[in-house]
Amino acid sequence: ADIISTVEFNHSGELLATGDKGGRVVIFQQEQENKTQSHSRGEYNVYSTFQSHEPEFDYLKSLEIEEKINKIRWLPQKNAAQFLLSTNDKTIKLWKISERDKRPEGYNLKEEDGRYRDPTTVTTLRVPVFRPMDLMVEASPRRIFANAHTYHINSISINSDYETYLSADDLRINLWHLEITDRSFNIVDIKPANMEELTEVITAAEFHPNSCNTFVYSSSKGTIRLCDMRASALCDRHSKLFEEPEDPSNRSFFSEIISSISDVKFSHSGRYMMTRDYLSVKIWDLNMENRPVETYQVHEYLRSKLCSLYENDCIFDKFECCWNGSDSIVMTGSYNNFFRMFDRNSKRDVTLEASRENNKPRTVLKPRKVCASGKRKKDEISVDSLDFNKKILHTAWHPKENIIAVATTNNLYIFQDKMN
Amino acid sequence: QDTQEKETVSPERAEEAKLKAKYPNLGQKPGGSDFLMKRLQKGQKYFDSGDYNMAKAKMKNKQLPSVGPDKNLVTGDHIPTPQDLPQRKSSLVASKLAG
Numbered sequence: 001a002d003i004i005s006t007v008e009f010n011h012s013g014e015l016l017a018t019g020d021k022g023g024r025v026v027i028f029q030q031e032q033e034n035k036t037q038s039h040s041r042g043e044y045n046v047y048s049t050f051q052s053h054e055p056e057f058d059y060l061k062s063l064e065i066e067e068k069i070n071k072i073r074w075l076p077q078k079n080a081a082q083f084l085l086s087t088n089d090k091t092i093k094l095w096k097i098s099e100r101d102k103r104p105e106g107y108n109l110k111e112e113d114g115r116y117r118d119p120t121t122v123t124t125l126r127v128p129v130f131r132p133m134d135l136m137v138e139a140s141p142r143r144i145f146a147n148a149h150t151y152h153i154n155s156i157s158i159n160s161d162y163e164t165y166l167s168a169d170d171l172r173i174n175l176w177h178l179e180i181t182d183r184s185f186n187i188v189d190i191k192p193a194n195m196e197e198l199t200e201v202i203t204a205a206e207f208h209p210n211s212c213n214t215f216v217y218s219s220s221k222g223t224i225r226l227c228d229m230r231a232s233a234l235c236d237r238h239s240k241l242f243e244e245p246e247d248p249s250n251r252s253f254f255s256e257i258i259s260s261i262s263d264v265k266f267s268h269s270g271r272y273m274m275t276r277d278y279l280s281v282k283i284w285d286l287n288m289e290n291r292p293v294e295t296y297q298v299h300e301y302l303r304s305k306l307c308s309l310y311e312n313d314c315i316f317d318k319f320e321c322c323w324n325g326s327d328s329i330v331m332t333g334s335y336n337n338f339f340r341m342f343d344r345n346s347k348r349d350v351t352l353e354a355s356r357e358n359n360k361p362r363t364v365l366k367p368r369k370v371c372a373s374g375k376r377k378k379d380e381i382s383v384d385s386l387d388f389n390k391k392i393l394h395t396a397w398h399p400k401e402n403i404i405a406v407a408t409t410n411n412l413y414i415f416q417d418k419m420n
Numbered sequence: 421q422d423t424q425e426k427e428t429v430s431p432e433r434a435e436e437a438k439l440k441a442k443y444p445n446l447g448q449k450p451g452g453s454d455f456l457m458k459r460l461q462k463g464q465k466y467f468d469s470g471d472y473n474m475a476k477a478k479m480k481n482k483q484l485p486s487v488g489p490d491k492n493l494v495t496g497d498h499i500p501t502p503q504d505l506p507q508r509k510s511s512l513v514a515s516k517l518a519g
Contacts, residue, residue, distance in 0.1 A: 057472045063463040064472065089463075151460055170460055198456050220456070252436040253446070304431035307438040 004407040006394055010074040010082065013398040016044055016405055017084060018412055019069025023053040025086055025139075027097065028414075041403065044414050048097055050139040053088040065090050071156050073165070075178075083142070085165065089152040092167055094143035094178065102130040148174050148184045155205045161212040168205035168217060175229075187235050188217060188227065203261050203318075210270045218275060222259030226286065242273075242284050244291045254306045254315070262318035267327040268399075274330055276321040279303060281332050281342065296342040296349065299334050301372035301383045314388050324397045333392025336381065337408050338368055354392060354406045354413040364418060 003021040010017070016028040026049045031042030056065040067088055075083040081098040106128040109117055151169035158165045166187070167174050173188035188205075192198055200221040208214035213229045225238035246255065258278035266273045272293075275282050279300060282292035298319075302309060309315040314335075321332040333339045334351070342349045351368045359365055371380040394407040402417035429437075440446060466472040 055476075057466075057469055058463075059469050061463075062466050062468055062472075064466065065463065152462065195457070201456055201459065250430055250432065252430075252432040253439060254432055254436060304435060306432060306435040307442075310439060311442075 002410050004394060004410070004412060005068050006070060006072050007396045007405050007407050007412070008072045008074060008084075009396050009398050009405065010084075011076045011399060013400050013403065015047065015074070015082060016396070016414070017072045017074065018405075018407065019052065019072050019086060021066075021068040023051055023055070023067030023069060023088065025050055025052045025069060025072065025084075025095070028412075041401065041416055048137040048139055050095070052086045052093060052095065052141075053091065056090070058090075070153060073156050073158050075158060076162060085156050085158065087153050087156050087167065090146070090149055092145040092153070092156060092176075093141050094145075095139050096142045097137060097139045100136045100138060101132060101134075103133045104128045105131045143178065143181050145176055145181050145184065148176075154203060157206045157215070159207045159212050160210055164212075166205060166207060166215060168202050170201040173202065173205055173215075173217060173235075185233070187229065187233070189234065189236060204264045206264055206266055206273075208270055209266050209268060216264055216266075216273060218261035218264040220260040221256060222261055222277060224261065224264060224273070224275060224284065240286070240289050242289045242292075244282070254310065257310070257315055258306070263320040265321060265323060267323050268325065269327055272327065274321055274323065276319050276332055278315060278317075278319075281321055281330055283330070283344070294344060296330070296340075298332055298340050299370070301370055304372075305383060309388070312388060314391075317391055318393060319391075320394050322395055322397045324402065325400050329397075331395050331397060331404065333395055333406070335388050335391050336370075336386040337390040337392060338370075339392045339395055339406055352415075354408050354411075354415075355390075356411075365415065 004018050005021055006017075006019040008017050009015070014030050016030075018026050018028075020026070027047045028044035029047035030044050033042050052069055053067040055067045057063075058065055065088065069086050069088060071085075071087050073085045075085070077083075081096050084095050084097070086093055086095060105112065106126050108122055108125055108128075109119070111117055145167070149167065149169045149172070151171050153167055153169050155168040156165060163179075164175055164177050167176065167184075168188075171189065171191040172186055174184040175187045176184045188202070190200070190202065200219045200223075203218045203220055205215060205217035208216075214226060215229070216224050216226045218224045222243065224242040226240040226242070227235035228239045229235060231237070231239060246259075261275045261277050263276040264273060271286060273284050273286065275284065275292075276298075279302060280298055281296045283294040283296075285293045306315060319333050321330060323330055328345055329341055329343050331339060331341045337353050337355045338351050339354060340349060340351050351370070352365045353359065353368050369377075369380045370386065371377065371382050373383070376382050390408060392406055392408055396405045398404065404415050406413045406415065466475065
């Protein structure tokens with residue numbers, strides 16, 4: 001139940017939210033910068049923990065609905081409180097997280113512990129006042145967006161208008177208004193009339209960071225469709241279709257499975273988008289549909305292990321990817337608690353490991369290298385000794401600083417670059 | 421010299437050959453209906469809502485249904501419980517072999 005299922009920084013980077021398989025959300029807050037400790041940024045400490053979703057039962061299908069949090073997305077901060085959307089397979093919730101640091105004291109009819117006073121003992125009147133108290137962080141559900149998805153929700157994305165958001169399941173995408181819970185508009189529906197003809201499903205969806213009319217969704221066949229909501233109410237016809245042509249001579253049983261896109265993320269600039277498929281990360285220029293502008297191999301050495309990865313189901317693992325704040329570096333996870341970063345400008349890449357055993361706190365992470373075959377050099381790890389149960393599926397990059405959050409199965413690691 | 425021409429087999433094709441050797445009945449269209457249907461259907465199935473609630477209650481109490489010669493058991497304990505039902509495996513192993 002402690003398996004982390006999603007990680008997300010808020011817009012300022014001060015808060016970091018994680019969701020887990022048990023339906024809980026844990027929010028970390030960065031300490032204010034210490035003037036004396038100018039060589040390191042503030043640490044992240046637990047700020048709030050709450051139970052977002054509970055397991056439910058679908059009576060019609062006799063299926064259990066998992067409480068696992070699939071995605072968390074923060075709203076930009078408008079007032080003292082923080083708001084985030086969290087979703088499981090079926091229901092999206094808007095949570096308000098607020099601080100309370102004072103409480104009223106000096107009621108006339110109640111004792112401080114809440115018990116009512118005997119009215120006959122009240123001889124004078126006083127005005128209750130607010131007195132400071134220990135900080136309390138409260139989370140309360142403000143909206144519950146339910147019953148709009150027949151299939152399992154894989155994505156939520158808040159629009160740049162900050163009023164609407166989309167939720168996507170395997171076959172449909174719905175548009176919601178944050179204030180309205182009893183209605184949502186269906187904007188994409190790829191369900192075939194005859195389910196026998198089903199050939200692809202929606203794997204991820206995201207709104208453009210600047211154009212409130214534009215969103216993209218990726219498919220299990222490796223395509224990305226960009227839709228413009230001004231074109232029609234139902235965006236079944238894409239405005240752009242991004243697909244890299246496949247070499248038919250290279251096609252195998254695994255081709256379609258490894259081409260399935262597990263994550264799609266727009267760059268902060270809105271000019272590019274990044275997709276993650278099983279073996280690679282691709283950067284697409286929104287102006288060019290016929291192929292990506294950059295491709296980075298995450299763990300190409302797994303191509304000769306596809307048979308066993310299919311047998312142990314790892315080939316279906318859904319890795320996420322993320323951009324750094326300036327869109328110059330992209331990051332994604334791999335196996336053996338490794339994660340990879342690619343510098344788009346220098347074309348250099350690095351493999352790092354998130355593990356307590358192999359890294360002492362406050363020391364620089366040592367780059368790792370996997371040896372695909374043949375002679376293994378010292379300090380290299382051979383493909384066959386990789387632990388496929390130690391997978392890093394979720395990573396996040398602070399919007400402004402070089403601080404990253406990396407989730408292994410049960411643990412959250414926060415790394416920052418060396419200052420000075 | 422070799423009279424036969426040796427084709428360089430891509431690693432993917434070599435892996436495919438391995439898989440087909442292990443599971444000869446594997447369907448031709450792996451990305452097709454079966455695999456996607458399985459994905460749409462994820463979730464543990466129960467016999468009915470009573471079954472589900474019994475399972476949740478049993479998990480809380482950490483009690484296992486006593487199967488045995490004791491005939492004084494309340495009737496309720498004899499109805500199927502999730503432990504008695506064959507578990508629907510969520511991975512794709514079964515459908516891969518069925519092809």
